[in-house]
Amino acid sequence: MKATRRDFLRLGVAATASAVLPPVRTFAQGAAPRVVVVGGGFAGASCARALRQAAPRVAVTLVEANATFTACPFSNAVIGGLRELHTQEFTYGRLAADGITMARALAVGVDAPARSVTLSDGARLPYDRLVLAPGIDIRWGALPGYDEAAAAQMPHAWRAGDQTVLLRRQLEAMDDGGLVVISAPANPFRCPPGPYERASLIAHYLKTRKPRSKLIILDAKDAFSKQRLFQAAWAELYPGLLEWVPLSKGGNVTSVDAGARTLVTDFGRHQANVANVIPPQKAGRIAEAAGVADRTGWCPIDPVTFESTRQAGIHVIGDAAITGAMPKSAFAANSQAKTCAAAVARLLTGAVPSTPKLINTCYSLVAPDYGISVAGVYQPSGGQLADVPGSGGVSPADAPRATRAAEAVLAEAWFRTITGEVFG
């Protein structure tokens, strides 16, 4: 109840901020309200569709530069040789058929006081509400030696597509007995269990194809998502093959030398045959241009409406947003998108958005037939999204292999469902 009162007070503040903007148009008759959504990933595409469904009168434009979306979930299975990249690719035909206007361009600027977005083709899109779902950008240069040229030698593969295929090809070209090194970043970053799922599926590839090889994870952290489950599975499935080096044991990578495929830590140098650098990240570029990113590089939001706390009229969802206990996952992005769409539909009519409850479920594969999960339920509390006490958590530590196999099947069912819901 306390949280609800605080939320109410904060909504009051947001309303005050809106008061200094140009007069809010009324939509009772005549012009349809205009919402522009930037970014056609799980967050943006979900939000555009949910908004069309919740409020058919709203004119929705989705700004996305790519004709094809390449999904990150399950892209680790592509790297591990278990899937092909085309199974990760989706198009926007159904969104257009829903009546969403597709703008094939990059959003390059936002004029918040004038409420318009500038696109790379020079067009200006006026909006009544703007939803930014730009995902992540790499913080080039944050790790000395790691720039865009270095990524061609030491792929990050943290945005799915060519980078995913590049990492897979490097693994395929490596001789048996080679050393694979993964560098994992400090929090926060997209897909917290992702580096460890990737290590698992690469270890599975090495075990079955190149069993004399070794994999080392150099980590900038001492703890990670689903850690006990991953470590128990590694001991069982990949003993002697996969080694995790935490921050406290010298895991923090301080620089890289791409030409020499070398990763440098305070404790030494690791020369790899294949190096996968998962670098520090920030919200997608447009967030900074729109003035919604703070000094952390991510975007603080109101947990009821996902409206930026820095710019009225602009909402931020998905990986770019600071969402408290909610992780940066595709499921979370989809859940936030639907919540945001409902709030935007209400705000356009002058109605008060209702207090949401959001869900996240995130599966990781440790092997093709070995899945583990984390789930959570979240609600606004103290200006953030917080875990509902007593809910959520990870798969049981003592579950039988049949449960792990069932979760691997559920993981794939989830992927089919979410991609079907968002793009199908």
Added chain:
Amino acid sequence: MSRLVATAIVAVAAAAAAVVASAEPPAGAAGCSGCHPASPRVTSTVPRLAGIDRAVIVRAMQDFRSGQRAATVMDRIAKGFTDDESQAIAAWFATQK
């Protein structure tokens, strides 16, 4: 003066009705379709919830919460919802097609 206020309220309500078409899902319900397909075009081993009798969903949520029904993730998710919230979610799904 009060007539003016009343007129304003009616105008806002009419605008709301015009823009918001379908009944908004209650808190939590929109998240279910992350796994339980909402679209009839999506086929999954995880069941659709639209049109299911409300008592079935309420009972399932109770049994997941208490541990009476075996689960992979639904036990952890059900614990995030009160019985009242489950009732509202179930009532909404019962009206969906």
